[in-house]
Amino acid sequence: MVSENNPVTTELRRIRDSIDNIDAALIYLLAERFKCTKQVGLLKAEYDLPPSDPAREKQQIERLRRLSVDAQFDPVFAEKFLNFVIAEVIRHHEAVR
């Protein structure tokens, strides 16, 4: 058991504070993204456009994979994450038709 004032405990708390801030930022960013995709979904419903756009998704995935490499981040995970988000967006688009 390490004490409250142990240097390791202090360092762990400092890093975890940053992790908590980053998680909060991610939630706000995702909320903004879903506000935008909601508008897209309403436009698509109004003009009878298909909920998904595979060509656009392909461009986004290629772009995010490139950005991930630049950022020294795992491009496979980036693609999985984007696909997960897009699947939820498409589900919302189907629901508002």
Ligand SMILES: C=C(O[C@@H]1C=C(C(=O)O)C=C[C@H]1O)C(=O)O
């Ligand atoms: C938001 C859109 O709808 C869908 C969701 C996308 C996304 O979440 O980025 C991208 C393409 C579409 O499959 C769009 O067409 O722009």
